[in-house]
Amino acid sequence: MNDKLDEAKRMIPKAPQRVVTIEDDAALAAFVAGLADRDWIAVDTEFLRERTYYPKLCLVQIADTDHIGLIDVLALSDLTPLAGLLTDARVRKVFHSAEQDLEVLYQSFGTMPAPIFDTQVAAPLLGFDDQMGYARLVEALLDKKLPKGHTRTDWSHRPLPDGALDYAADDVRYLAVAYPMLRETLAAADRLDWLAGDFERMVEPDRFDVDTRAAWRRIKAWNRLAPVAQQVLAELADWREREAMAADRPRRWILADAPLIAIAESQPTRDIDLADTPDLPVRTLERHGDALLNCVARGLTRPAEVLDPNAGPPDEATRRRIKTGMRALARAAEAADIPPAAVASRADVAAIVAGRRDGRLLRGWRAEVAGRAVVEAVESARTDAARGC
Structure with missing residues (x-):
């Protein structure tokens, strides 16, 4: 796996340098039209939610291999071209840590961007840490250290402070370089298809519908x-x-x-x-x-019942079985050179111990890599306990 990644690093493409700030409807329409034939685009958002229930979209950054568009959502009156691009099934949208971006875009446009690729979700399949931040991934892949700053910027304020747009551009500039590297390395390792189910579930609208x-x-x-x-x-x-x-x-x-x-x-x-x-x-x-x-x-x-009977701490026997399942998960993940946390959580293992067989650990690539091994270990521990071993 590392050899394949090292090979990809030797052919790092040039990052897009041309940046355009889009502040009127005609410029947005022209920018989107120029991306109509792209297979993929890198996307990031800047938003504010400190004073609102729903996140307020302020800026959308989009990059391809050549240039970057910084779309000032607050300056525009017609976002229809942007919504059309983000929902165009022919164009894959590449994010890093997509959860919040997907939420704000869904709340803003009423529809989910799709299809997607999330580099944070993909990176652990190549041995990177689970939940790896964008700056760390860029440094590890591209040997590029991104400057810190503007993490507390009020993106709804105009004009934006000096350096804010440069910071925003970097969020997609190197994403547009990292994505092809990850995609090609995953394809070479026969792991690219593993992610399809994860990405499809990430864009299910009911994930962001509030109950x-x-x-x-x-x-x-x-x-x-x-x-x-x-x-x-x-x-x-x-x-x-x-x-x-x-x-x-x-x-x-x-x-x-x-x-x-x-x-x-x-x-x-x-x-x-x-x-x-x-x-x-x-x-x-x-x-x-x-x-x-x-x-x-x-x-x-209402009936005087506990809201969630399964929320309390498990008994001693259940804790032992969960521990057994976690050990099996760690062994299987290590064999596949994937961080265990990227495969499943303790809650996923606890669900198997509780008898559930519908969780993510028993679907798709996770079942192949570790799910079956966890079930076997848990059932073996249960049998041993019943026999008094």
Whole structure:
């Protein structure tokens, strides 16, 4: 594997240098038209979400092998050509760590960019670390050290600070070089097709459709509550999520976690009791007091059950089987020269121990590399335990 990668490094193509900033609709249409015959483009986004529920798209960077376009979304009135390019099935969109980019593009255009390639997902199949950052990958592949800075830039501000556009351009400049290297090396190792299923699942729209009924999962301390309080919390979290979405404001601006948990615990039924909630802002009480009391009332009518019975710590026997499965995963991943974390997580192994056979570890290349070995190890441990070995 390393030999194939070293060979690819000896033929590193030149990075695109020509950069154009696109600030009017005609320029966008012309830029997109020039990419119509490309097989792939490198894509990155800059956005802001500190003051909103939904991420606010500010800049889209696109590169091919020759040039880079910095698309100032905030300056444009017609983004139809951009949306068309990103959803064109003939053009593969290359990202690094695509999750947040896909979310902001889906929320902005109502449709998912596809097909895609994610260099962060692909790199571990060539022996790189799992979840490797863009700068580290560029340095490892291209021996190019990217300057740090602008990670806290307010991309909605105009004009942008000095150096910000150069920083944004670099995010696709070297991605356009790294992608062909990774693709060709994976193809030579017969691993390129392994990624198809992963990339298809990454662009399933329901991954980014919010289920407000499951909003309680975002609250870290939910499982410390009594079952009745958990049910009240689920109603409160559902309400808060819907309010945040409707107002397009961060959920913490609607109501922070601490008072949400306090209400779930105290379960007030009157305004005067609700007013005693620690850290509950007076303005929130005035605006949403009735809604909060209604959430409590609905929660108290629900069955007093734990929200997720499987969320607690496993018993000793289960922990031993998970440990056995993790050892099998590590051995199989090492044999394939892939970081174990890129193959599966502890939660994936725990699902197999629990008897589930529908997880990602038993699909596609993961099943071939490690999934079957993990199942065999877990079942063997279960049999040995039953025999008293």
